[in-house]
Amino acid sequence: MLAEFELIRRYFMLPQEAQATDGVALGNGDDATLLVPKAGHQLAVSVDTSVIDVHFPCDAPAYAVGHRALAVALSDLAAMGATSRWCLMALTLDQRAFTEHAAAEQWLADYAKGFHNLCQQHATALVGGDVTSGALTIGVTVMGEVPAGEAMTRAGAKPGDVVAVTGALGGGAGGLSHWQQGGRDVSHPLLRRYLLPEPRLAAGTALRGIATAAMDISDGLLADLAHLRTASQVGVVLDVEAIPLAEGLVEQCGLDAARQAALSGGDDYELLVTLAPGDVARAQASLAHLGLPLTVIGQCCEALGVSGIAATDYAGWQHFSGGER
Amino acid sequence: MLAEFELIRRYFMLPQEAQATDGVALGNGDDATLLVPKAGHQLAVSVDTSVIDVHFPCDAPAYAVGHRALAVALSDLAAMGATSRWCLMALTLDQRAFTEHAAAEQWLADYAKGFHNLCQQHATALVGGDVTSGALTIGVTVMGEVPAGEAMTRAGAKPGDVVAVTGALGGGAGGLSHWQQGGRDVSHPLLRRYLLPEPRLAAGTALRGIATAAMDISDGLLADLAHLRTASQVGVVLDVEAIPLAEGLVEQCGLDAARQAALSGGDDYELLVTLAPGDVARAQASLAHLGLPLTVIGQCCEALGVSGIAATDYAGWQHFSGGER
Numbered sequence: 001m002l003a004e005f006e007l008i009r010r011y012f013m014l015p016q017e018a019q020a021t022d023g024v025a026l027g028n029g030d031d032a033t034l035l036v037p038k039a040g041h042q043l044a045v046s047v048d049t050s051v052i053d054v055h056f057p058c059d060a061p062a063y064a065v066g067h068r069a070l071a072v073a074l075s076d077l078a079a080m081g082a083t084s085r086w087c088l089m090a091l092t093l094d095q096r097a098f099t100e101h102a103a104a105e106q107w108l109a110d111y112a113k114g115f116h117n118l119c120q121q122h123a124t125a126l127v128g129g130d131v132t133s134g135a136l137t138i139g140v141t142v143m144g145e146v147p148a149g150e151a152m153t154r155a156g157a158k159p160g161d162v163v164a165v166t167g168a169l170g171g172g173a174g175g176l177s178h179w180q181q182g183g184r185d186v187s188h189p190l191l192r193r194y195l196l197p198e199p200r201l202a203a204g205t206a207l208r209g210i211a212t213a214a215m216d217i218s219d220g221l222l223a224d225l226a227h228l229r230t231a232s233q234v235g236v237v238l239d240v241e242a243i244p245l246a247e248g249l250v251e252q253c254g255l256d257a258a259r260q261a262a263l264s265g266g267d268d269y270e271l272l273v274t275l276a277p278g279d280v281a282r283a284q285a286s287l288a289h290l291g292l293p294l295t296v297i298g299q300c301c302e303a304l305g306v307s308g309i310a311a312t313d314y315a316g317w318q319h320f321s322g323g324e325r
Numbered sequence: 326m327l328a329e330f331e332l333i334r335r336y337f338m339l340p341q342e343a344q345a346t347d348g349v350a351l352g353n354g355d356d357a358t359l360l361v362p363k364a365g366h367q368l369a370v371s372v373d374t375s376v377i378d379v380h381f382p383c384d385a386p387a388y389a390v391g392h393r394a395l396a397v398a399l400s401d402l403a404a405m406g407a408t409s410r411w412c413l414m415a416l417t418l419d420q421r422a423f424t425e426h427a428a429a430e431q432w433l434a435d436y437a438k439g440f441h442n443l444c445q446q447h448a449t450a451l452v453g454g455d456v457t458s459g460a461l462t463i464g465v466t467v468m469g470e471v472p473a474g475e476a477m478t479r480a481g482a483k484p485g486d487v488v489a490v491t492g493a494l495g496g497g498a499g500g501l502s503h504w505q506q507g508g509r510d511v512s513h514p515l516l517r518r519y520l521l522p523e524p525r526l527a528a529g530t531a532l533r534g535i536a537t538a539a540m541d542i543s544d545g546l547l548a549d550l551a552h553l554r555t556a557s558q559v560g561v562v563l564d565v566e567a568i569p570l571a572e573g574l575v576e577q578c579g580l581d582a583a584r585q586a587a588l589s590g591g592d593d594y595e596l597l598v599t600l601a602p603g604d605v606a607r608a609q610a611s612l613a614h615l616g617l618p619l620t621v622i623g624q625c626c627e628a629l630g631v632s633g634i635a636a637t638d639y640a641g642w643q644h645f646s647g648g649e650r
Binding site for chain 2: 025026029030031032033034035036037039042043044045046047048049050051052054055075076077079080082086088089090092127128129130132133134135137139141142143144146148151153154155214215216231
């Protein structure tokens with residue numbers, strides 16, 4: 001195992017010279033990392049675990065496994081409107097899964113590249129971690145900062161606010177389905193959505209101060225909307241036909257299944273926000289430089305619950321069962 | 326799985342009223358937690374993963390599994406002289422391991438109690454987490470604070486400094502051995518050391534400003550001492566006979582094996598520090614109110630490497646191989 005661990009250290013040790021600029025007073029290699037939080041800011045922290053055969057297929061490309069494990073965690077910071085700064089990675093790895101050393105080395109190199117590239121893209125320093133032996137499991141703790149009192153939460157939506165989403169939905173479920181049917185061309189738009197989701201950090205900070213509530217869509221629109229409705233104590237009238245569908249989704253499975261995927265599929269990692277109707281144009285303009293659309297898909301109302309969709313559209317969806325009226 | 330998850334939420338959701346006093350602006354239940362770092366302090370962060378059958382036996386008491394997973398992570402904060410403030414827990418749990426629902430419920434209740442009690446003991450708020458399905462794996466991220474520039478690191482030891490340890494060593498290895506031989510009485514001193522280690526947080530803050538270098542002993546004295554020697558670029562002359570041995574260890578396995586356990590066994594979670602010879606009495610006095618001894622076990626020197634022990638004492642010890650002279 002020692003050789004494996006040295007390999008991992010080689011891939012994951014933060015170069016000392018990179019640290020000072022990142023608010024890192026003491027990086028990897030001591031008992032703990034010392035960070036320098038920015039004055040006047042709150043620290044936004046979240047942890048997400050990705051387990052083989054649960055959160056990603058065992059034969060997913062290593063690059064995607066690394067990218068995805070970080071992306072799903074960063075998506076939570078995006079939802080708060082926080083700027084990502086640091087992350088820690090707890091990697092549990094079963095070296096027996098590799099038939100030869102070279103295969104393990106290649107897997108790790110690709111995995112590290114996926115993780116590091118996304119770190120770099122979002123100015124996030126990998127400041128610590130732990131490597132252990134066991135079934136492939138990746139726990140990523142992300143830490144970001146947001147000016148004190150300015151974070152977006154799930155709790156601010158008011159009746160009359162419109163409900164909007166960034167990007168398009170259903171791509172996560174569509175991509176998984178494509179993968180399960182044997183699709184392996186990672187440039188396929190649905191596979192790209194499933195394997196290499198883009199955390200909407202820039203959109204999150206752009207919408208801060210405009211959106212009244214926000215969260216990311218990880219468990220599916222209806223399931224996550226239920227969390228937002230509960231936190232804000234509002235109901236929502238959905239306009240299902242307005243929901244933007246991921247590129248290639250209708251072609252793959254037809255319009256009805258595409259809408260079902262958009263409503264109930266998971267792994268989209270778009271932002272779900274509410275905002276005053278008069279702020280829609282401003283919110284859309286704030287995302288224009290990102291090339292990211294913001295689409296109104298409904299409106300908040302006093303009567304709790306969700307309307308505008310047939311009951312069959314979400315019947316049996318686990319996250320949606322129980323406690324709804 | 327849903328019922329399981331609701332159970333877990335019940336055990337691990339932070340009560341809202343407990344938050345304000347803990348520097349928690351927004352607790353569990355949103356996309357991320359919002360924390361309020363103390364001005365003038367650095368943030369000390371570390372993550373540790375505990376995997377079933379790797380870091381603890383599959384039949385270890387659930388209370389101990391919860392306690393231990395947090396304790397090993399807190400031990401890293403202790404080594405920096407940081408005050409623990411917050412933690413996040415990523416729990417991966419295989420519900421198929423339980424033959425009946427009641428057993429799962431009992432296991433979780435005990436596990437949560439072990440984790441929460443230690444949280445409470447060290448004024449550490451559990452501010453977030455993730456629960457996923459898979460082989461039992463617990464990733465704990467701990468966050469503490471230390472006045473800027475005052476953290477202890479592994480790098481400050483100078484030739485002439487003495488080497489000292491808190492408490493006694495070998496109890497981790499002795500306890501594991503006792504468990505493997507069928508011992509199940511958790512009040513046995515060695516088992517207590519192995520299953521319920523006490524992170525030395527109070528000792529860490531007490532030694533801050535006195536110790537020139539510090540780390541925790543998790544992989545065994547010699548292995549960890551090697552890290553400290555490398556970071557500080559010093560050698561060490563050990564006085565093996567001075568090493569304090571855990572209660573019950575000599576009785577269990579004889580003096581030679583006890584010393585071997587103290588030198589090379591892991592899981593002791595005591596602090597290893599260096600300090601100027603003139604500061605020993607002051608350091609010991611600073612721990613007196615904790616009832617925790619501090620014992621000098623060697624001295625730093627210019628010549629790199631470690632002396633004072635026979636080569637056979639550490640031959641073949643994995644952590645010790647390679648790179649030593």
